[in-house]
Amino acid sequence: MKKKFAFILMGKDYFEKDNATFKTENCVTYICTVRSFEEAYKKVLELKEEGVGAIEVCGAFGKERAEKIIELTDNKVAVGYVVHDPKQDDLFMKFFGN
Template sequence: MKKKFAFLLMGAHYDPQQHSARFETEKQVTYIYTVKDPQEAYAKVAELKEAGVGAIELCGAFGEGMARRIIDMTEGKIAVGFVVHLPEQDEIFARFFQK
């Protein structure tokens, strides 16, 4: 049985029906999903749990609080990580993601 891994990107500018990808190798299936907001993310995580995904990586927009909530949602049975950057990069990230 192949391992299943998912990466979630969150942003209001995404169209989850259109913006997704799937990659499959002999050992793993990797999914990239987009969600518009935390509520969509929590619904997607519930789907991923039911589908047998074993690891979920979250984009930096989720932060530690939402990552912890997702860990709780998955009862600690799915590996959950989230992207962070080094503090010295804060200003660069702020400029890039400013509205």
């Protein structure tokens, strides 16, 4: 059985068509896009049902929302979230800010 992994990106300009799936001999990787936390939580439940064993979320989620995802999956899916070195906060604010 292939391992299934997903990465969830959130952004206001994404649509469901902005997704990708990569398949290798041993793994299926899903790149999923969502426009809100509510969409993300719904997608997480779909991914859990599909047998995804690990989900990584973008930095917009942070620790608290990653913990919410752990709860949604009944702590049965490995959940990680992206972080960056605080020394680069200004660069991230410049890039992602308005």
